[in-house]
Amino acid sequence: HESVVSWHYLTNEIEAVRAGNVASIKTMLPGEHQQVLSNLQSRFDDFVEDSQESKIFTSSDTAQLEREVNICKQYYQELLKSAEREEQEESIYNLYISEVRNIRLQLESCEERLIRQIRTPMERDDLHESVFRISEQEKLKKELDRLKDDLGGITDKCEEFFSQAAGSPSVPTLRSELNIVIQNMNQVYSMSSIYIDKLKTVNLVLKNTQGGNH
Structure with a gap:
């Protein structure tokens, strides 16, 4: 019987859409999403x-199936939105994590230069x-x-x-990398300040003693 066949097709289509998830949606091409929705609609039209x-089939069967088709379409639209949101979150994450890592690399290079200076004894x-060291350190600062x-x-x-994408799996990684750089920045910054103060004190002493000798 034709109506039974088209009912089978329709219910299979509904099952297939319901089985979808964000991961499966992300592997599809944009045009395919529209195809899913129009297939569902045409299966329903065939059945009607x-x-x-x-x-x-009675008219109440048809009404029930129409409700199911609409719920199914809604579910699919929600999936599409979630997939889109995830993709946006991923691209923001990639952008931000590379900025954080870039700052970390520059900071590490500053730290190396600072430590090298501190460890090199001064005449x-x-x-x-x-005077030269102070100007070097001020550049670094x-x-x-x-x-x-x-x-x-x-x-x-x-x-x-973090507040917008609280549920995103990429948040903890970004947060921990950011925190490490913030801590490191505070350490290097205070180390640099202490060293400059020390250099200036030494400079003052030298000026006084050498000024007094002439």
């Missing part, structure tokens, strides 16, 4: 046509070297200031992302 003369009473600003900017963007 075939069951008009049928003794097997005890070389005023020129003292400027770089750190710029990095600190950049880090502040990306931190704000990340915080906004």
